[in-house]
Amino acid sequence: MDTTQRTDQQRSADRRRRELLEAADRVVLRDGPQASMNAIAAEAGITKPILYRHFGDKGGLYAALAQRHTDALLDSLRAALDAPAERRERVESTLETYLAAIEARPQVYRFLMHPAEGGQGGDQGFDVGKHSAPLLRRMGEELAQVIEERLDLGPGSQQLARVWGHGIVGMMHAAGDWWLGERPCSRTELVCSLADLLWGRLAAAGDKVGGPGF
């Protein structure tokens, strides 16, 4: 039979694919998300058509690339989220994990948040909602699941959990992005401030006396 042979070939193809992805990774890390297919092919020591045979088009390559990193990051986050500890501690440790990741490899982070999109070819009938980085969506869903699993939110808990999941992820992301650009404080301070926000300090704060016109 040719099953063993097929397997051999597939294994070889998979190895190739992984090599290509690693080369692409290096280039994207160096040149940002607008790295050209030519550059990636050159880095891998081959030429364009091979890339296209493996990944279809640029979007395919970028999707494959993104999934690797997304999976890795999500694994870390799940670990922090599922740790046996107090809620506040878990939240802080999750925030910390995320921020440490984007701090350590900003190029990767940037790529994940701002995928492909380019290209002038043919159909572009993408609706709003698809453009946002899949990483954010996945994180939001994941967090929603954990929230709904662990917390007693009364009626409508599932929807509430999803809103919160996406909302919290967005908060983390935006704050992290801003922080990464300006570095106005330490990571720990940022984590604490965000946790405070989630813990209702916004609602609890008093009005400022002597404020303008108040």
Next chain:
Amino acid sequence: MDTTQRTDQQRSADRRRRELLEAADRVVLRDGPQASMNAIAAEAGITKPILYRHFGDKGGLYAALAQRHTDALLDSLRAALDAPAERRERVESTLETYLAAIEARPQVYRFLMHPAEGGQGGDQGFDVGKHSAPLLRRMGEELAQVIEERLDLGPGSQQLARVWGHGIVGMMHAAGDWWLGERPCSRTELVCSLADLLWGRLAAAGDKVGGPGF
């Protein structure tokens, strides 16, 4: 003197610029953010080089375009944020305003959040932090200012306000983006859920009894 003449010319140039921006607006609204310069020029009834003379490059045009919409949206938000009402009410009305805006004109919203970036020309030495939509940054800063102005946050209030500003804006954005794609609930419900989140319901919720392994 030629000052009056200069003024005349400038006025004419400004009018032209506005016309061009409106044409670009129409095209972007129709074709999304990857509208070609050729298409925009055609819509305006002229040819490419004029666009380049007015806006430098595609990024310039897109920046000018984005600023118009950003300014408009920020004005609405400021109004909701500065209304004389209870804090919770103000927060909800601001969320409502933002969500209504992105719901009414998703193409504009999509464009604002995902500007230019394309093009293969020359320098691309942009650091992380610049890529995020300027709209988000501006909203974050604006909100931070209002927070710091109105709330008594104790020591370190300025930094705290900025973290919260960007965090809350990110929450709003991510939740809105997700909501716009899936429409899992009404706008009002979404607003209420988000406000609840900001009001500390996450911290206040009880652990689920009989949960997995707990």
Next chain:
DNA sequence: ACAGGCTTGTTACTTGCGGTAACGCTACTG
């Protein structure tokens, strides 16, 4: 009234990218 310079517009070009077609090479199978 005519030479110079400004802005406004054009056509025609270059460069560089995503994507593809058509062709070699190797190696394994009958």
Next chain:
DNA sequence: CAGTAGCGTTACCGCAAGTAACAAGCCTGT
């Protein structure tokens, strides 16, 4: 040894960004 399946190449197409280089109109100075 013929055939065929995969890996790889060169050479090309289409298209978009961006750029000369050139052609009017209009206003000004002498």
